[in-house]
Amino acid sequence: MTFTLSAESEKIVDELLTRYPTKRAACLPLLHLCQRQEGWVSAEVIGYVAQRLELATSEVQGVVTFYTMYHQHPVAPNVVWVCRTLSCDLRGARELQRHLEKRFECHANGTSKDGKFTLKTAECLAACGQAPMVQINDDFHENLTIESLDRILNDIAAKTAVGKG
Amino acid sequence: MPDFPIVLTNRYRVPQSWTLKAIESLGAYEVARNCFTTLEPAKIAAEVKDANIRGRGGAGFPAGVKWSFLPKDSKVAPYLVINADEGEPGTFKDRTLMELDPHRLVEGCLIAMRAIGAHVCYIYVRCELVTSIRRLEAAIEEARERGYVGSRPFGVDHPAQIYVHMGAGAYICGEETALLNSLEGMRGEPRLKPPFPAIKGAFGAPTIVNNVETIAAVPDIIRMGGKAWSDQSRLPRDGGTRLYGVSGHVKKPGVYEAPVGLTLRELIYDLGGGMLSHDRPLKAVIPGGSSTPVLRPEDLVHAPDANHPLHAWHGQSHIDVPMGVDTYRALGTMLGTCCAIVMDSSTNIVDAARNLMHFYAHESCGQCTPCREGTGWLHNLLDNLCAGKGRPEDVHLLVDVANNMMGNTICAFADGTAMPMLGFLQKFREEFVEAAKRGVQPHSLGATARALGGLA
Numbered sequence: 027m028t029f030t031l032s033a034e035s036e037k038i039v040d041e042l043l044t045r046y047p048t049k050r051a052a053c054l055p056l057l058h059l060c061q062r063q064e065g066w067v068s069a070e071v072i073g074y075v076a077q078r079l080e081l082a083t084s085e086v087q088g089v090v091t092f093y094t095m096y097h098q099h100p101v102a103p104n105v106v107w108v109c110r111t112l113s114c115d116l117r118g119a120r121e122l123q124r125h126l127e128k129r130f131e132c133h134a135n136g137t138s139k140d141g142k143f144t145l146k147t148a149e150c151l152a153a154c155g156q157a158p159m160v161q162i163n164d165d166f167h168e169n170l171t172i173e174s175l176d177r178i179l180n181d182i183a184a185k186t187a188v189g190k191g
Numbered sequence: 192m193p194d195f196p197i198v199l200t201n202r203y204r205v206p207q208s209w210t211l212k213a214i215e216s217l218g219a220y221e222v223a224r225n226c227f228t229t230l231e232p233a234k235i236a237a238e239v240k241d242a243n244i245r246g247r248g249g250a251g252f253p254a255g256v257k258w259s260f261l262p263k264d265s266k267v268a269p270y271l272v273i274n275a276d277e278g279e280p281g282t283f284k285d286r287t288l289m290e291l292d293p294h295r296l297v298e299g300c301l302i303a304m305r306a307i308g309a310h311v312c313y314i315y316v317r318c319e320l321v322t323s324i325r326r327l328e329a330a331i332e333e334a335r336e337r338g339y340v341g342s343r344p345f346g347v348d349h350p351a352q353i354y355v356h357m358g359a360g361a362y363i364c365g366e367e368t369a370l371l372n373s374l375e376g377m378r379g380e381p382r383l384k385p386p387f388p389a390i391k392g393a394f395g396a397p398t399i400v401n402n403v404e405t406i407a408a409v410p411d412i413i414r415m416g417g418k419a420w421s422d423q424s425r426l427p428r429d430g431g432t433r434l435y436g437v438s439g440h441v442k443k444p445g446v447y448e449a450p451v452g453l454t455l456r457e458l459i460y461d462l463g464g465g466m467l468s469h470d471r472p473l474k475a476v477i478p479g480g481s482s483t484p485v486l487r488p489e490d491l492v493h494a495p496d497a498n499h500p501l502h503a504w505h506g507q508s509h510i511d512v513p514m515g516v517d518t519y520r521a522l523g524t525m526l527g528t529c530c531a532i533v534m535d536s537s538t539n540i541v542d543a544a545r546n547l548m549h550f551y552a553h554e555s556c557g558q559c560t561p562c563r564e565g566t567g568w569l570h571n572l573l574d575n576l577c578a579g580k581g582r583p584e585d586v587h588l589l590v591d592v593a594n595n596m597m598g599n600t601i602c603a604f605a606d607g608t609a610m611p612m613l614g615f616l617q618k619f620r621e622e623f624v625e626a627a628k629r630g631v632q633p634h635s636l637g638a639t640a641r642a643l644g645g646l647a
Binding site: 047113119161 | 277278279280281282283285286317318319320321322352354356357358359360361362373374375376377378379394436437438439440444445446477481530532534538543546547549550553554556634636637639640641
């Protein structure tokens with residue numbers, strides 16, 4: 027199955043390509059656009075990006091595997107990143123992570139039993155003054171306690187519909 | 192709380208401070224207009240040189256001097272690239288500028304482009320900072336609508352385009368040549384230097400890479416005059432005010448603006464509100480991001496020689512030495528990003544070191560063997576020590592591995608790993624020896640947070 031970007035996103039790509047002297051420079055932003063549509067970076071996405079930017083698929087593959095934020099496997103509708111680095115660890119990040127593993131019944135890089143959340147650990151997310159924190163999708167949630175994190179997750183879970191099976 | 196002049200952050204408290212509407216009456220873009228319509232580019236660069244602003248990204252190189260490295264006879268226009276890949280553990284200052292005053296950064300970019308003759312500026316922001324990216328893009332759009340950004344900024348024939356470029360989650364892309372490779376759409380692996388970016392940078396053209404805070408300070412430097420701006424500092428050859436961050440075991444973690452030359456004691460006890468738990472005193476502080484070697488409050492400056500740069504602080508605690516690029520180098524650590532991680536007496540240093548070495552092992556780009564292997568070894572050894580599977584000789588092995596990483600790689604990442612590792616080993620050796628015998632209590636680092644409730 028080949029991957030195609032929506033017509034609206036294709037317009038964004040056309041504009042992106044005007045920003046740089048080379049096509050290749052659009053590689054990272056284009057991968058982000060594709061991931062936003064598809065949820066992850068599949069082999070088909072890599073094929074599409076390579077063809078659109080006139081690169082070898084191996085070159086795009088090399089980029090995808092270098093950067094943490096490209097999902098190389100499908101993820102749940104919500105991705106929870108727990109910051110594990112020192113400032114957060116000093117304020118209870120490990121407790122948050124343990125709690126999330128229990129709540130989701132999975133380890134880091136796994137997906138919760140209900141299929142709504144993928145759990146990941148993150149390296150320093152530049153929110154050290156508001157530790158401990160997690161990033162859920164696009165949003166930072168800071169100065170967390172287990173209770174406040176649970177409330178946030180309950181809200182998100184209630185709004186997330188998943189087709190089980 | 193001390194009363195410091197607020198310059199860089201003076202618009203942080205304005206409601207909706209990230210919109211042009213909210214800050215226009217406070218003088219936004221007036222300096223840029225003046226720079227495009229009246230001031231000579233050479234004069235702008237001269238003021239920045241006079242300001243003695245040391246790069247705020249961590250290396251502390253004088254920004255004005257950096258600009259002067261651009262070739263004078265180049266036929267291609269240089270690029271301006273802003274390093275907004277803030278990711279050094281403990282560092283969270285640039286994010287506040289991008290979220291709360293993106294127009295100040297955009298104005299700084301315009302002025303810098305005018306000064307160095309650049310027509311295109313890329314702001315490389317790590318993609319996790321979604322709010323920063325949205326507000327910056329909106330700010331650029333607002334500036335474009337007013338005609339400040341575009342083909343004729345302020346009606347002057349000096350095209351100036353500014354684009355946000357998203358990273359994709361790689362700490363190493365904060366290294367300027369890795370950042371350039373990443374900008375060009377490749378893996379973020381640092382380049383061999385020379386050539387330095389000022390000669391051959393983005394897309395083969397001369398390029399200046401500056402930190403967010405450095406460029407955001409430029410409008411005030413021009414407005415106040417380089418010398419007056421510099422004189423706000425308490426130290427010579429290291430000018431201005433800057434953003435200080437403090438996190439970890441303090442009551443009021445956060446980002447604060449103060450003159451260059453504040454002491455760690457002031458940062459922790461005045462701005463940071465003191466230690467989080469009154470019965471757990473300060474044990475150690477990582478002064479400027481995780482790559483800077485740790486300091487202890489009980490260590491005293493030994494500089495009896497009158498010519499020693501720290502002679503004025505002879506006999507005083509390390510945390511009473513003013514935080515400056517040169518003073519901290521003399522102290523055997525580094526100022527780095529000026530964002531301190533504070534650890535109280537409950538902290539197990541071996542566990543803290545393990546946390547950071549996990550970070551470095553994860554973030555090494557893998558290009559150079561000493562770094563790729565060394566970071567992994569340090570992390571594995573510390574994992575074993577903490578798990579109670581260590582051997583007495585592992586302590587020496589940690590020193591050995593760290594020493595073999597230093598100076599043997601393309602970029603400074605390996606040194607930035609080995610130096611803090613050696614700092615921990617030198618100052619807390621007995622804790623490592625102890626861990627080799629008995630391991631480390633699991634979940635030791637969250638002890639204070641647990642004791643204070645909420646996370647039990």
